Amino acid sequence: MATGRTWQHERRLGYLFVLPATLMLVAVLIFPAFITLKVSVTPEGGSGWNLTLIHYQNAFRDPVLLRTFKNTFAFVAWSLVGHFVLGLGLALALNQALPGQTFFRLIALVPWTIPDVVAGIIFRWVLNPIFGCLNPLLHAIFPGFPAEFQWLSSPTLAFPSVIFANVWRGYPLVMVMLLAGLMAIPRELYEAAEVDGAGRVKRFLHVTLPGLSTIILIALALDMVWEFRRFALVLAMTGGGPGTLTEVLSTLVYKSYFQFFTFEYASAMAILMSVVLFVLSLPYIVLVGREQ
Amino acid sequence: MNGAAAGSARRERRLEAVASYSLLVLAALYALFPIAWMLSTSFKSEAEALSLPVRWIPKQPTLSAYVEMWTLRPFGTYFYNSIVVSGVTALLSTALGALAGYGFSRFQFRFRTTLMAGFLATQMISGVLVIGPYFQILAAVELYNTLTGLIIAYVTICLPFAAWMSKGYFDSIPKELDEAGLVDGASRFQIFLRIIMPIALPGTVATLLFAFLLAWQDLLWALCLISIDEKRTVTLGVAFAVGEFVVKWPMLTAASLIGSLPTILLYLFLQRFYVEGLARGAVKG
Numbered sequence: 001m002a003t004g005r006t007w008q009h010e011r012r013l014g015y016l017f018v019l020p021a022t023l024m025l026v027a028v029l030i031f032p033a034f035i036t037l038k039v040s041v042t043p044e045g046g047s048g049w050n051l052t053l054i055h056y057q058n059a060f061r062d063p064v065l066l067r068t069f070k071n072t073f074a075f076v077a078w079s080l081v082g083h084f085v086l087g088l089g090l091a092l093a094l095n096q097a098l099p100g101q102t103f104f105r106l107i108a109l110v111p112w113t114i115p116d117v118v119a120g121i122i123f124r125w126v127l128n129p130i131f132g133c134l135n136p137l138l139h140a141i142f143p144g145f146p147a148e149f150q151w152l153s154s155p156t157l158a159f160p161s162v163i164f165a166n167v168w169r170g171y172p173l174v175m176v177m178l179l180a181g182l183m184a185i186p187r188e189l190y191e192a193a194e195v196d197g198a199g200r201v202k203r204f205l206h207v208t209l210p211g212l213s214t215i216i217l218i219a220l221a222l223d224m225v226w227e228f229r230r231f232a233l234v235l236a237m238t239g240g241g242p243g244t245l246t247e248v249l250s251t252l253v254y255k256s257y258f259q260f261f262t263f264e265y266a267s268a269m270a271i272l273m274s275v276v277l278f279v280l281s282l283p284y285i286v287l288v289g290r291e292q
Numbered sequence: 293m294n295g296a297a298a299g300s301a302r303r304e305r306r307l308e309a310v311a312s313y314s315l316l317v318l319a320a321l322y323a324l325f326p327i328a329w330m331l332s333t334s335f336k337s338e339a340e341a342l343s344l345p346v347r348w349i350p351k352q353p354t355l356s357a358y359v360e361m362w363t364l365r366p367f368g369t370y371f372y373n374s375i376v377v378s379g380v381t382a383l384l385s386t387a388l389g390a391l392a393g394y395g396f397s398r399f400q401f402r403f404r405t406t407l408m409a410g411f412l413a414t415q416m417i418s419g420v421l422v423i424g425p426y427f428q429i430l431a432a433v434e435l436y437n438t439l440t441g442l443i444i445a446y447v448t449i450c451l452p453f454a455a456w457m458s459k460g461y462f463d464s465i466p467k468e469l470d471e472a473g474l475v476d477g478a479s480r481f482q483i484f485l486r487i488i489m490p491i492a493l494p495g496t497v498a499t500l501l502f503a504f505l506l507a508w509q510d511l512l513w514a515l516c517l518i519s520i521d522e523k524r525t526v527t528l529g530v531a532f533a534v535g536e537f538v539v540k541w542p543m544l545t546a547a548s549l550i551g552s553l554p555t556i557l558l559y560l561f562l563q564r565f566y567v568e569g570l571a572r573g574a575v576k577g
Contacts, residue, residue, distance in 0.1 A: 013480050014399025018407060021392035021451045028448035029414050032425035039425070090319055093312035104316040106560055110323050113559040115509035117527045118548040121534050122326045125333065125541060133329045136346045168322065200304065229418045232511035236531055250512070253420040258516055263424060270421045281416065 033274075040267035055268035064244055065252070065269060069276075072248045075163065075234075076227045082167030083223055084216075087174030092208075094175075095182040105179075112172035120236025123165035127151040153242050162237055162246050169233060170226070174219050181215030182208070221284035228277050249273045334358065334546035341541045357542035358550070367547055369522060370529035374551075377439050377525060378507040381446040385503040386496050388447065389454020394484050396455065397462035398470060408459075411452040419512045427516055437520050445513050450503040457502075461495035462488060501562055505555055526551040 041051045059065055094105050111119070126132050129148045138145045151161045185208065193203045231250035234240065240247035240255070253273065256266035328348070333341050335353040361367045395401075396408055426445065427436065435441035465488060473483035514528045524532070530551055533544050 010399055010480075011401045014395050014401035014404070017395025017399065017480075017484075018392045018455075021388050021411070021455055022407065024388070024444070024448045025411065025414050025451060028426060028445055029417050029422055032422035032429070033417060035425035035428075036421055086319065089315055093315045096308070096312055098309060098312060104320060106563070107320045107323055108316075109559065109563055110327065110556070113556040114327075114552050115511075115527050115555065117509075117511045117531050118552050121530065121544065121548055122330055124534070125545065126326050126329055130344070131342055131346060131541075133325070133332075133346060133348070137325075168326065200308075225416060229420075231419070232527070232531070235511070236534060250418065250420050254512070254516070257420075257424045267424065270418070270424075274416075274418060274421050277418065278416065 036267045036270055039264055040271050042264055044262075044264050055265050056272070058265065059268050059272060064247075065272075067244055068247045068249055068252045071159070071244075071246065072228065074159070075166070075230070075248055076224055078163045079166045079170060079227045079230075080220055080223055082163065083171045083174040084220060086167065086171040087178055087219070088216075090171070090175045091178035091182055094179055108175060109172045111168050111170075112176075114169065116169065116230070116232035117236045119165060119169045120233040123161070123168075124152065124237050127161055129153075152238055155242060155245055158238060158242055158245050162234060165237060166227070166230065166233055170223065174223055177215055177219040177222075178212065181212045185211040217284070217287065221281060225277065225281055228273075228280070330545040330549055333541055334549055336542050338540060338542055357540075357546040360540070360543045361547045361550070364543070365529065365533065365547070366521065367526070367529060367550075370524050370526045371551075373439060373523060374508055374526040377442055377446065378504045380443050381450065381507040382500045382504040384443070385447040385450035385454050386458075386499045389451050389499060390458040390489065390492070390496065391484070392451070392455040393458030393460075394462055394488065396459045398467070398480075408456075411455055415452050423513065423516050430517060437518055437523055439523060441517050442514060442525075443507075445517065446503070446507040446510065450499075450506055453502055454499045457499050458492065458495065461492045465491055497562065501558060505558065508555055 040055055041053060042048075043050060043052050043054065090108055094101055094108070114122070126134050129135060129150045134151070135145070135147060135149050138149070139147055150157075152158050189207050189211070190203060193207050198206065229250055230248065231254065234246060234248050235251050235254075238246045240251045244252075249269070250273075253266050253270045256262050256269065260266075332348055332350060334357050335355070336350045337352065337354050337356060340347070340350060340352065392411075396404065430436045430438075430441040435444075469487055469491075470480075470483050473487050474480075478486070508525075509527065511527045511531055514525045515531065518524055518528060526547075530544065530548055533539070533547065
């Protein structure tokens with residue numbers, strides 16, 4: 001089959017099959033990414049190849065950007081903690097084949113089916129200080145609770161409120177991946193451990209966790225990439241406010257570009273954001289690369 | 293001794309079940325209470341939504357919010373746009389992704405693995421990094437404010453996933469089928485279309501679903517690429533309704549619920565399938 005001519009022909013055919021997808025990725029993602037890089041080193045309102053690093057210098061001195069980076073890191077970290085704790089707990093509970101398991105799994109998946117914007121709006125309405133449902137609910141459980149608690153306009157509670165909403169929105173995906181990982185652990189391993197006299201905790205530490213470690217890493221790495229870019233939930237829920245207390249990088253770059261039209265500075269911020277995300281996910285990339 | 297051990301094991305198991313159920317019930321409450329609140333609000337009149345004390349069950353349930361979203365607001369148009377965009381995105385990205393997946397699965401060409409890694413790497417690109425220039429390009433070729441411009445973006449975003457997923461499926465289909473086709477004188481494209489695709493069809497469900505949901509749920513791209521009301525998608529329509537000076541909460545919650553309905557139903561009907569595909573892809577790395 002693989003005589004010289006047909007092999008050459010086959011090879012060219014291979015390129016042909018992957019060509020449309022490659023062209024689209026280049027045109028829509030890769031080429032614009034380079035344009036952004038170029039714009040980020042162009043003087044404001046300028047064009048051509050008269051390059052400058054002024055926007056990066058400004059960026060490193062910009063307290064709003066610094067604050068937004070801190071917010072984004074905290075947003076990602078707390079979201080990941082919430083997703084992992086809730087996701088692992090539920091995955092373990094759902095893996096026991098208890099009666100009603102399918103029913104609970106379907107319910108636990110529901111937040112995942114809600115678009116980000118809608119999730120933001122839901123929580124804005126839930127947390128409405130006067131007409132929302134959370135304040136009366138808390139007031140009913142804890143009678144001492146203030147009646148018109150200002151969740152989203154409070155400087156201390158706006159950020160945790162956004163995390164609360166984002167944990168709600170994002171835990172199902174982590175749960176589903178961990179559940180798939182749990183199901184893949186062979187039952188014999190548990191039986192062998194039980195024969196060896198290993199208790200519940202020991203079995204969890206020596207069978208479950210090692211069997212799950214790869215998928216935990218993958219789930220958290222993917223989740224980190226997603227949360228780092230989370231946009232619509234924050235925009236719909238707080239718009240970044242009060243002030244810049246809940247601003248994240250996506251919303252900041254979007255506003256600078258499409259609302260304040262500071263294209264060059266927005267591009268520099270987008271590049272910095274991407275570099276940081278790349279560095280953060282480097283361990284994951286190396287890990288996946290090594291496994292293949 | 294043995295009986296005592298069995299008894300303690302049984303007690304332990306029961307304790308475990310109780311703990312599991314408690315966690316599941318608490319999580320179910322957490323998952324559902326915001327949605328229950330939306331549902332409740334959507335059946336209220338505006339006056340009742342803004343009256344105290346706050347009620348979980350509407351005193352005078354009404355469907356007026358579900359009527360208003362179509363009459364006061366062009367949610368019909370928004371739905372039409374979302375269905376067109378998501379449907380075309382699902383079909384196109386699955387088709388082009390399958391084409392690429394077949395190329396990766398069946399041919400040995402130079403830069404093959406590099407290209408595959410490159411496909412995967414594009415998934416790391418944030419929307420806000422590329423959307424400005426993409427917007428400028430669309431404006432230059434007069435595709436700004438068109439569903440076409442939006443579809444091209446969504447299809448591209450879905451392509452890496454579609455290509456990798458379909459490559460996985462094609463790898464599991466024996467190559468002898470292709471060779472038999474070649475012997476019969478079929479071209480590679482005919483083999484792909486007539487022999488391999490029909491077998492791989494069940495495998496495309498996950499890709500179709502992924503692309504449809506991505507397009508349906510996105511806000512960022514629609515927000516930046518559409519500025520006229522006639523071309524808005526559902527998520528955009530909902531986002532603009534919340535930005536207004538006076539928010540009509542019953543109508544907004546009704547629109548949000550109806551806007552989430554397609555994704556809720558798709559997920560719940562197909563979740564088993566989707567989850568398995570996802571897990572297989574993830575476990576494989």
